Amino acid sequence: MAKAKTQFVCSECGWTTAKWLGQCRMCSAWGTLEQDVSEGEVPRAVVPKTPVKPAQPIGSIDIETARAVPSGVGELDRVLGGGIVPGAVILVAGEPGVGKSTLLLDVCAKMAARTTSGVLYVTGEESASQVRLRAERIGAIQDELYLAAETDIAKALGYIQQMKPALVVVDSVQTLASGDVDGSAGGVAQVRAVAGALIAEAKRTHTPVLLVGHVTKDGGIAGPRILEHLVDVVCQFEGDRHSRLRLIRCLKNRYGPTDEVGCFELGAAGIVELPDPSGLFLSGTDNLVPGTCVTVTLEGRRPMPLQIQALSAPGSGGNPRRTTSGLDHSRVSMALAVLQARLDVQLGTNDVYVSTVGGAKTTEPAIDLAVVMAVLSAATNRAITSGLVAIGEVGLTGEVRATVGVQQRLQEAARLGFTTAVVPFARSDELGKFPRMTILPVENIAQAVGACLPNN
Secondary structure, eight states: OOOEEEEEEETTTOOEESSOOSBOTTTOOBSOEEEEEEEOOOOOOOOOOOOSSOOOOGGGSOOGGGSOBOOSOHHHHHHHTSSBOTTOEEEEEEOTTSSHHHHHHHHHHHHHTTOSSOEEEEESSSOHHHHHHHHHHHTOOOTTEEEEEOOBHHHHHHHHHHHOOSEEEEEOTTTOBOTTSOSOTTSHHHHHHHHHHHHHHHHHHTOOEEEEEOBOTTSSBSSOTHHHHHSSEEEEEEOOTTSSEEEEEEEEESSSOSOOEEEEEEETTEEEEOSOGGGGGSOSOOSOOTTEEEEEEEETTEEEEEEEEEEEEEOSSSSOOEEEESSOHHHHHHHHHHHHHHSOOOOTTEEEEEEESTTOOOOOGGGHHHHHHHHHHHHHTOOOOTTEEEOOEEOTTSBEEOOTTHHHHHHHHHHTTOOEEEEESTTGGGSOOOTTOEEEEESBHHHHHHHHSOOO
C-alpha cells in the first residue's frame, strides 16, 4: 500500500508545507495551516485503455449544449457573456453582507418563472424559513423555486439527481461537507471534495451550478487556489457597505470576456440592476460650483461618468491635511505637486480634500486631468465651464498624456449632453466627430486651464 503523506495547507492562499507553522509564509496569515493527509504517489506505468467512444471530428460536435441561456438579469448576463452556459460552474465571491445571496435568489426566481424543470436553491448558512423571508421581501416567490437546507454534499447531490433542475445555487460552498473526507466544513480538503463533486455532477447532467464563495480579509477568495482553477467562471461581487452601488466583475470566464462590469443598486426591495448608472456618480445640482469637474472612467468596457469634487481651505496647523475618498491617494498627491511646480499654485499651507460622488472608486490614470482641474478650481474659487468633461493622464512634467478608450468615453459624454471635452492632443486626430460636442485637444495642463476655467 502507498504510504500516507502528511502536509499542511493554508486555507487562505493554498500554500503547502511539510510541517505545521503558526504563520503562512506566502500570505502571512496566522493560524490558517490545516493538516491534509493524502496517499503518497507511487511511480507506475499507465496502462492504455480502449476508449468506449471514439474521437469525433470537430465539425460533427453538437454546439447547442454550449449556448448560453439568459438568466433574466441583464447585468449578470452582460458579465457572463450572454447568459449561463448549461453545465457551467460559476463561483460568485464577495464580502459578507454585500448582497450575493440576494442577487442569486433573484436569479433563481427569474429562471424559475421561465422553466418547468424547477430551480434548486441549496442553503447551508440559513434555514429555509430565513430564505423564504428574503424571497418575500424581494418578490422572488415562484412555484418552481425549491429550497433545501442542507450541509451534506451527498444529500445535496441526491436532491439534484431527484429533481433534475434547470439551475442549482449552492450558498455557500464552504458550508457543505463530505462524510468521506476528514476535516471540518470549509477546510482545504472539504472544499476541494465538495467542489469536485458538484463540478462532476454539473458536467454529467449539463446542469449549471452557481456557487457562493467567501472572501478573506484581504479580499481574495477563501479556500484553496485550486477552487478557482476548477470552476468555469469566477465573479467578484463588490460594493461599499455604506453605498447603494454594487459591481460584479468577471475574473475568469471560459465562455466569454473578462472585461465587462455589471452595475446593481441594493435597496430595501433587494437588488435592482442599473443599465444606466450615470446618475449615481453625478451631483444633482446644475449650479456652477468651484471645485468640481466631470470625467469619464472605464469599468471594463463600460464608460461611466464620474464627478470629482475638491475643497481647499487654510490649514490650522503646520502640517496640512491631504484627504481623499474613492481615489488613489498617491496620484492625488502627485497632482498637487504638479500644480505647485508647473503652475505655481501655492497649496503648501492649505488643507486639500478630494473625493468622488456616489461612493465610486477608481484608480485609473485617465482621471488625473479632472483631479487637477477640480483642485485648481477650488484653490482659485473659479467654476469649471458648464457642460465640460476632462479626460487625460497628467505627467510629472505637466504634460497631458494619451489614455485608452477616449472614443468610448466621448460617446458616453455626448449621450449625456456634455458640450465640451478636453482631451489629450496625442491621437486626437483619430477621434470621431460629435455634432453637439466641441473637442479641445491640449498638450499640457497650462492649455487645459485655458480651456476649463473662464477668465473672469
